[in-house]
Amino acid sequence: MERRVDVVILQVEHVRKAFAPAEAGGTGVTAVDGVDLAVERSEFVAITGSSGSGKSTLLHLLGGITRPTSGSVRLEGVDLATLGDEALAVVRRRRIGFVFQRYNLLPELSLVENVALPLVLDGMRNAAAEERARDALARVGMDHRAGHRPDALSGGEQQRGAIARALVAGPAIVLADEPTGALDSANSRRVIELFRELVEREAQTVVLVTHDPAIAAGAPRVVRMRDGRVESDTIAAGAPSR
Ligand SMILES: Nc1ncnc2c1ncn2[C@@H]1O[C@H](COP(=O)(O)OP(=O)(O)OP(=O)(O)O)[C@@H](O)[C@H]1O
Numbered sequence: 500m501e502r503r504v505d506v507v508i509l510q511v512e513h514v515r516k517a518f519a520p521a522e523a524g525g526t527g528v529t530a531v532d533g534v535d536l537a538v539e540r541s542e543f544v545a546i547t548g549s550s551g552s553g554k555s556t557l558l559h560l561l562g563g564i565t566r567p568t569s570g571s572v573r574l575e576g577v578d579l580a581t582l583g584d585e586a587l588a589v590v591r592r593r594r595i596g597f598v599f600q601r602y603n604l605l606p607e608l609s610l611v612e613n614v615a616l617p618l619v620l621d622g623m624r625n626a627a628a629e630e631r632a633r634d635a636l637a638r639v640g641m642d643h644r645a646g647h648r649p650d651a652l653s654g655g656e657q658q659r660g661a662i663a664r665a666l667v668a669g670p671a672i673v674l675a676d677e678p679t680g681a682l683d684s685a686n687s688r689r690v691i692e693l694f695r696e697l698v699e700r701e702a703q704t705v706v707l708v709t710h711d712p713a714i715a716a717g718a719p720r721v722v723r724m725r726d727g728r729v730e731s732d733t734i735a736a737g738a739p740s741r
Pocket residue numbers: 518519528529530548549550551552553554555556557600
């Protein structure tokens with residue numbers, strides 16, 4: 500699919516990720532096997548596919564959490580592979596909001612401290628960071644649980660906290676792995692509505708992984724993975740091209 504280069508925020512070329520590669524004597528699982536993908540600014544993309552098809556691995560590659568075995572991921576024109584660990588950490592804190600499939604909240608911090616952490620690590624004072632964190636929690640309906648530790652929260656509450664943490668720094672791109680997997684239908688709708696708002700009003704870009712056919716059906720663009728490859732990449736008829 501041809502994409503306009505000037506508005507491409509994420510450019511993935513022939514990216515592969517092999518775990519325990521056969522050439523290194525391992526079992527040789529190629530989780531992502533030669534993916535090409537270009538995402539424009541303000542796009543809303545859903546990635547679907549069966550369990551084990553490589554969705555999480557691909558999302559981790561897009562977010563610079565995993566480094567590819569080969570191929571490249573360019574975010575806002577910068578090849579993530581050229582960045583050292585420190586520079587990559589800065590890009591991840593400022594430009595990327597990542598929602599992990601398993602939430603990854605730190606158990607020893609309260610919810611508001613978890614959400615504020617990316618800002619604090621970036622040098623913001625605690626009080627200011629926590630104020631922003633409370634605003635982010637309010638957007639997912641979780642401000643009333645700000646002082647709780649993650650283990651005192653339900654799965655869906657932790658998931659909404661993880662979403663707030665991803666949004667707190669106002670990232671250029673939100674990468675969300677099954678962000679509604681633990682949510683009831685009302686909260687799922689609310690989260691999807693929030694993501695749409697980010698795209699439509701704040702010109703952010705959202706790439707989310709979902710098993711939920713209803714969410715995929717509502718996304719303007721759906722990328723379907725199979726065996727580590729892109730099986731199809733469809734822009735809905737009538738959807739804006741970006
Ligand atoms: N750290 C790892 N080491 C070895 N193999 C891995 C690792 N992570 C993932 N895999 C394998 O890579 C493949 C893709 O995994 P991935 O987690 O990307 O799938 P997924 O599409 O996100 O699945 P699900 O829908 O169940 O979350 C699977 O076969 C998995 O077992």
